[in-house]
Amino acid sequence: MMTKDDVTMMILKAKKTAGLTWEGIAEKIDMSPVFTHSACVGMNAFPPAKAEELVKLLALPQEAAQVLAESPNKVFAQTVPTDPCIYRFYEIVGVYGPTLKALIHEKFGDGIMSAIDFEMSVTREPNPKGDRVKVEMSGKYLQYKAW
Amino acid sequence: MMTKDDVTMMILKAKKTAGLTWEGIAEKIDMSPVFTHSACVGMNAFPPAKAEELVKLLALPQEAAQVLAESPNKVFAQTVPTDPCIYRFYEIVGVYGPTLKALIHEKFGDGIMSAIDFEMSVTREPNPKGDRVKVEMSGKYLQYKAW
Amino acid sequence: MMTKDDVTMMILKAKKTAGLTWEGIAEKIDMSPVFTHSACVGMNAFPPAKAEELVKLLALPQEAAQVLAESPNKVFAQTVPTDPCIYRFYEIVGVYGPTLKALIHEKFGDGIMSAIDFEMSVTREPNPKGDRVKVEMSGKYLQYKAW
Amino acid sequence: MMTKDDVTMMILKAKKTAGLTWEGIAEKIDMSPVFTHSACVGMNAFPPAKAEELVKLLALPQEAAQVLAESPNKVFAQTVPTDPCIYRFYEIVGVYGPTLKALIHEKFGDGIMSAIDFEMSVTREPNPKGDRVKVEMSGKYLQYKAW
Amino acid sequence: MMTKDDVTMMILKAKKTAGLTWEGIAEKIDMSPVFTHSACVGMNAFPPAKAEELVKLLALPQEAAQVLAESPNKVFAQTVPTDPCIYRFYEIVGVYGPTLKALIHEKFGDGIMSAIDFEMSVTREPNPKGDRVKVEMSGKYLQYKAW
Amino acid sequence: MMTKDDVTMMILKAKKTAGLTWEGIAEKIDMSPVFTHSACVGMNAFPPAKAEELVKLLALPQEAAQVLAESPNKVFAQTVPTDPCIYRFYEIVGVYGPTLKALIHEKFGDGIMSAIDFEMSVTREPNPKGDRVKVEMSGKYLQYKAW
Amino acid sequence: MMTKDDVTMMILKAKKTAGLTWEGIAEKIDMSPVFTHSACVGMNAFPPAKAEELVKLLALPQEAAQVLAESPNKVFAQTVPTDPCIYRFYEIVGVYGPTLKALIHEKFGDGIMSAIDFEMSVTREPNPKGDRVKVEMSGKYLQYKAW
Amino acid sequence: MMTKDDVTMMILKAKKTAGLTWEGIAEKIDMSPVFTHSACVGMNAFPPAKAEELVKLLALPQEAAQVLAESPNKVFAQTVPTDPCIYRFYEIVGVYGPTLKALIHEKFGDGIMSAIDFEMSVTREPNPKGDRVKVEMSGKYLQYKAW
Amino acid sequence: MMTKDDVTMMILKAKKTAGLTWEGIAEKIDMSPVFTHSACVGMNAFPPAKAEELVKLLALPQEAAQVLAESPNKVFAQTVPTDPCIYRFYEIVGVYGPTLKALIHEKFGDGIMSAIDFEMSVTREPNPKGDRVKVEMSGKYLQYKAW
Amino acid sequence: MMTKDDVTMMILKAKKTAGLTWEGIAEKIDMSPVFTHSACVGMNAFPPAKAEELVKLLALPQEAAQVLAESPNKVFAQTVPTDPCIYRFYEIVGVYGPTLKALIHEKFGDGIMSAIDFEMSVTREPNPKGDRVKVEMSGKYLQYKAW
Structure with missing residues (x-):
């Protein structure tokens, strides 16, 4: 089964190849940059229609749309962030x-x-x-x- | 010696007695409500002139002005806040x-x-x-x- | 200034002396037992009218009503409770x-x-x-x- | 040896493919949804007969029934859950x-x-x-x- | 109000003065030494009748009997005990x-x-x-x- | 090199296949069930002769006997156990x-x-x-x- | 995709093979030794031109230059360092x-x-x-x- | 007995009253400002002669000199400092x-x-x-x- | 009741006044310096006869002898010592x-x-x-x- | 690149095969057993000449000598050791x-x-x-x- 992590990796690669920005991606699917990034790295769930748009925009496999629309398990590993x-x-x-x-x-x-x-x-x-x-x-x- | 905690207690008491709000206090000393509250609870230092104004406004002892203008030691005791x-x-x-x-x-x-x-x-x-x-x-x- | 802890102590003492239960107190002020206990131990704020009723019921000092209606700072000290x-x-x-x-x-x-x-x-x-x-x-x- | 984690993965995949819900699965094996989900993700043990029913319902390998009926080691990794x-x-x-x-x-x-x-x-x-x-x-x- | 800690202190003092052992105390009130010690240090509640016996045995103030019979809040402060x-x-x-x-x-x-x-x-x-x-x-x- | 973990896996598999219990295994090698289980999961070292007996009983590879007799590094990962x-x-x-x-x-x-x-x-x-x-x-x- | 960790490994290998020091590398790309080491182990981002120089100096694959210039996620795993x-x-x-x-x-x-x-x-x-x-x-x- | 904390309080008070700076104090006893501050707040021990000079300079009680020269127990309470x-x-x-x-x-x-x-x-x-x-x-x- | 902490304070004061060293005290009661210091700060229990000798040597109150001979609760507050x-x-x-x-x-x-x-x-x-x-x-x- | 962990594995295997003890190895390379073990498990660096001797004694690959002489990163994973x-x-x-x-x-x-x-x-x-x-x-x- 494709996981949220798998899809994030695909998005980062496609974004780099296409020379896109998060703002650019967000604008194309008509969502805010904050929510778009957050859902792309698996901390939020895209509405199904938006997931479909993103999959088309970045030419991801069809299964990714379903994964992007799933409710994520939000885990932040560092109690005190170091970055x-x-x-x-x-x-x-x-x-x-x-x-x-x-x-x-x-x-x-x-x-x-x-x-x-x-x-x-x-x-x-x-x-x-x-x-x-x-x-x-x-x-x-x-x-x-x-x- | 008067401590930041002592002064915070005096301020909370005076504020309650006078029926003031943080917004009201901030407006009277011409500072923002966020900074005003933060400095009143000892997480920031008032500029000396503002400390003087606050002391007058709330009728605090004169020594309080000096304490309010001191650089605080910012301690937040809960690594993960529970409130x-x-x-x-x-x-x-x-x-x-x-x-x-x-x-x-x-x-x-x-x-x-x-x-x-x-x-x-x-x-x-x-x-x-x-x-x-x-x-x-x-x-x-x-x-x-x-x- | 009277604190939430002070008022909790007064309530526990009055409850013991009067031989009341939490259910009994809650019924008298027409609130649920859960919320009543929670607000009495300082983890919730009573609506002002209910705070007044409680103060009368238990013959607490008038200042207690104001304290019981204040927004509490909810601190739970044990990350993993031991009881x-x-x-x-x-x-x-x-x-x-x-x-x-x-x-x-x-x-x-x-x-x-x-x-x-x-x-x-x-x-x-x-x-x-x-x-x-x-x-x-x-x-x-x-x-x-x-x- | 097949582990509880292996079986959970099989169940999630079969559930997705068949378009089932947890409620639907629970109803079919005549157990509650809470217990059914919990045992499917390895936090409880199915009674052997129920494990057999589940294995048939989702067409899992026979060995899975034995695994689902084993007493699990209940580990919750986050002391304070972040989700x-x-x-x-x-x-x-x-x-x-x-x-x-x-x-x-x-x-x-x-x-x-x-x-x-x-x-x-x-x-x-x-x-x-x-x-x-x-x-x-x-x-x-x-x-x-x-x- | 008398607390569990207050009563523990009284018991330890009375025990020392009288030269009693935990086994001796337990035998006199016809309970096990483990439970007796545990309830004396505030980690368990005595049945009311036993609390009365203990209070008489050690000549504690009457209020102590009620305190010894209250449900304790069991707190063990060290996650990993050092002793x-x-x-x-x-x-x-x-x-x-x-x-x-x-x-x-x-x-x-x-x-x-x-x-x-x-x-x-x-x-x-x-x-x-x-x-x-x-x-x-x-x-x-x-x-x-x-x- | 064969590790303690490798041998534990072999034992669990052989035990399952043979339908043995820990009590049964312990009896056959004439040791207590507690020590037998503990040494089988790598938290204790078998005396060499017992390790030999176990290896024969469960038909494990010869190298396993030496591993079972080695002094283990006792690690318990959870400070507060969750099971x-x-x-x-x-x-x-x-x-x-x-x-x-x-x-x-x-x-x-x-x-x-x-x-x-x-x-x-x-x-x-x-x-x-x-x-x-x-x-x-x-x-x-x-x-x-x-x- | 090539990660910061991948590039660090390449740099350490190339440095060892070439018998270079951090000071030597830093001097060749005209940066300080502290910043050079820090960016080489993924705790800082090289300015793009410096990343290019380093890639040439150590004969790394071209993609490494882009990676070395990316903003890193600074994670220090030990709250209290043990070394x-x-x-x-x-x-x-x-x-x-x-x-x-x-x-x-x-x-x-x-x-x-x-x-x-x-x-x-x-x-x-x-x-x-x-x-x-x-x-x-x-x-x-x-x-x-x-x- | 006078403690390091007692002496620190005396020094802070005397410094405030006299309007001195740490640099000024350090210069007067011919030590560095870093060491002087550190020893005044109880994280280092003054050489006895310097402790004497400081005591004279700030008119502290004689016993303070001995305390300032004692080897301190260096405790830093916050694993991760919040200031x-x-x-x-x-x-x-x-x-x-x-x-x-x-x-x-x-x-x-x-x-x-x-x-x-x-x-x-x-x-x-x-x-x-x-x-x-x-x-x-x-x-x-x-x-x-x-x- | 006199506690171990009370007695430690008395010993430190008496030692200072008399100008004694731990080695000197240990020699006078014919025990090792390590054990003597450890028992004086409440991390070990003196044999009763030695407790008596120490009490005489330092002119402590008689009750201290009994306290020094009690089994201590060994608490070390810092998981990772900072000194x-x-x-x-x-x-x-x-x-x-x-x-x-x-x-x-x-x-x-x-x-x-x-x-x-x-x-x-x-x-x-x-x-x-x-x-x-x-x-x-x-x-x-x-x-x-x-x- | 060969790591310290790789070399430790090689040493443990060679030691087992050759039936050597840590004392025996230490004596042969004329170092203390404590330092020898410590450097073999990657917590210390051998002087280059000693690393060469060890490599010869145990017939390790030549690259291991260089690795054994490198300054290690000393990590001890358990804050409170459980063994x-x-x-x-x-x-x-x-x-x-x-x-x-x-x-x-x-x-x-x-x-x-x-x-x-x-x-x-x-x-x-x-x-x-x-x-x-x-x-x-x-x-x-x-x-x-x-x-």
Whole structure:
């Protein structure tokens, strides 16, 4: 059986050969770059129609479409990520986590931001002192139920 | 000696007594709510002038201004945060970490988003299907130096 | 300032003195026993009106009502719980976790059961071979958003 | 020698080819979906007769029946599960563990719910505000022996 | 409120003053030494009548009887025990765990030895080559339920 | 070179083919079932003569006798065992560890039970309320040397 | 696809065959020895032109140049390094970490030394009492932004 | 008895009151700032004469001199430091550890840099693109003995 | 009740006041310095007569003698010791552990060195190239029992 | 490329075939048994001449000599060793670590025993009550530098 890992390998190879970018792929299948990359590396499931489009775009075997649409088992192996680019986000959660909680509480009440009904983008913000990485997250507010 | 923890306790008490919000406090000292909360709970250092303003606003003892302006030792005790509101952000870093890295690489080159030259905001996004939490981060792009 | 821990201590003492049960307390304030216990030990926030009722029922100081209605910081100190009664539930998550995921996927699609819009009950199931503990959980299904 | 992992792979492949669901398989061998899935992925042992039925249903090699009936070594590799769907159950144990213990104590005495003489179901609960996942667990109450 | 720890301290002090042994105490209240010690250090709950006897025997305050009969929260702080006397038992579980499982399986079927409906004793076995520690455990066999 | 793991695989296969039990094998080579299983899965070394007998009994290649008699490197990969049957023993060490220590101290003095000059058995104890697993351990008492 | 690990293996082999040193290689491609080694073992990305030079110098396949210029995923598997040569640096961070922080704070303000805009060298310092290892690090000072 | 922690508190207070810097203190007792800070926070032992000078300089009680000269127990509580300023050095050890080892090996042979016969400095390096933190370490090379 | 920690504090104070060394104390009570220090810091139990001698020597309260003779609970809080002096011994066990095992096996058979029937000394070995620390351990060989 | 692991396998095979002991091999190449074993299993580097002698003695391929003389990467995978023979040494470091530190301090000053300029031996000590394992370590004393 073809696995999510197998398909990721095929995508990376096809992408390299075709000289595509994640933004380019995302645009062609009309999805966001964040979700597209995430589903291509097996951390999300494509809607079936999008999986079909991607398979056509990259000329992957037909079975790959089914695999890309399967619900993945999300495993992140490192409790504390070591890559500096990812660690900085872990650090932000550590340093600002209580602040995020306090402000969500103040603006909404006793609840959380959903990580499921959630979307995110990464953009390049031009800046004379050096361009900046802008990350925008939007998640549905979920109120704790009291019963 | 007065510690950062002592001052945090004083602030929480004064805030409760005065019926203030973090947004309200931030506005009065003309700083962002995220940074204001973060510095009030001892995870950041206020610029001295802002520390003075806060001390006046909340009628804290004068020594508190100096303490609020000191460089803090940032300790986050839980490697994996257990509070659901904070855990969701940890989960986002775990699930989307490789995606953030790939897109930063694609848009900028081999580097990272700074967590030091960094700012963040939390806003309420009205939505007919249920309001959403919007988190925006902006950090300077830092290119790996090759030497 | 009065903390959640302080209030928990007061509640445990008042409950012991009055010879009340959690079920009894819950019934008097018209909430479920699970939520009532959970909020009394500081793992959930009472709706303000319910906090007021509880404070009256147990003759706690007025400040306690405000504390009981505050959003708590949910900390569970043991990554693997050692108490046998709690460990068995941890074991169930370990053994049946992949099964819960597979069946949720089969019945709903790619998503999860919310632990926020969530309720739970514990009942005693009479059984001639020995009574049984029945635990019922109900959480809103949340579909992963693809964007 | 054929291992539990080998048999799981065969089952997943046969299930996919035949377009079966876990519910469908469970119904055909007259067992619950939870136990059926769990035993198919090697976390429980089928009673020999059920193993035979499954082997016939999915046309697996005869040796598989013996393997499916063997007592498995239950290993769950992640101390804290990272998949969001499974993590939510871990979170529930963390947040409500002391509550489950307190209510079991109140209703039964000093003891626990068995995770061995145990059964569980997952059902879809229709709800106008969004359908809900219902999980029901029933385990024999075991009283601590004092001797 | 008096805690389990408070009562343990009182017992240790009274035992020292009176020059009693655990065996002696156990005999006087007609329980086993293992259970008696375990409940005295807060890892088990005495049946109420036995708690009363112990309180009388050691002249503890009356409130202690209620505390000794409460269901304890069993916390063992060290994942790997460091005391050599306790570590050896941990080592035995590590080295012989798979053997215990295989033999229980062979003699009983797919199930476990209960640690709840369980009793244990420690005796001194005279031996010309050096006396031996004999530990006997007896726990009810629990068969995995298939449903 | 043939490894301990290779030989374990051969033994498990031969045992299955011949329809033998661990008790049966142990009896044939006149050793205890616990030690026999333990040495067969590579956690102990057979005395050379016993290794020869086992090799003949199961018709293993001659080199296996030498391997079975080698001193093994005892590795137990899980700090906290997850299989419920083994976990219960870990739990017993956690809950009753201080009790075992206190009673050994009371009966012998300042020392430990050896896990090296050690033997163990598992037997089935008939009981009208449900048969019981009986585990008996006997280890030489070792007194701490003071010098 | 050729991976970073594949290329590292090729480089180590070519280096051994040619009898080169890291210093020698670094000099030939006009980069520092620290960066050269680091990029050769996959912990940094070569600028494309330097990757080309290295590929020519060591007669590697052309595809290797592209791989050497890719942004690596920096994984360091040991949380506490066990090799004594590397551990000593970990120890220095543990012992002198608070000192480094205090002196950076004193000389610069509330900020850190960048590990991205960073360079390092290792040199041999002759000394009559035994030569010394000199390690020099230089990283851009980054001031915490207050906003 | 006065502890190292007590003395550290006294020093921090006296330093604040007198408006001294670590550099200033170090200069007055003619030692390096790194060693001075490190010994003041209890991670190193002052030579007795220097301890005396420090005690005089800051008008500490006489007993403090003896305490400052005692061999400390060096405990660093966080396996992975969370403060960003210290974490960056941990990251450098993770990313460049194998490189440091390879270059030390190349320049010296099979051995390590001592962290005991060791010294370090921190200086500010002016730079038009932003000043830089310069850290210099020098430790005696120790060759592995072969015997 | 007086604890082991209380007595350790008294001993350290008395030792400091009297200007004694561990060697000096050990000699006066005719025991080895290693065992004497170890029992004084609560990691071993003094034989009652020696406890009496020590109490007299240092003029401790009489109750201390009983405490010093009690069996201690040996807790070492750091899994990996951070103090460099202790870490080096941990490193030796890590690097040479398999070697110690192989040579014990070669010289004795399948068994271990006892850490209970065990003694150790530390001496200063004069050496023109720098004096050396000599550590000698002697523990009874214990043969694995086969049964 | 031949690795250290490859060479270790060759040595173990040749040693078995030739019926040699570690002591015998060590004597033939005129090195200590501890160092010889350690370097043969890849935890130390042989001096080139000794590597050549070993290669000749065991008739290994010529490339092995170069590999045996390379500086190894010392990795010990288990933070807490599980093999009982090795664990006992870990336990000794845990129990007697503070004692070793105190006595080294008393005899030498503020410093440590080197684990690099270090040697060790294992001998069999005849004893009528049972032979003993004698382990002797000698490491250069290294004084902390104050600067």
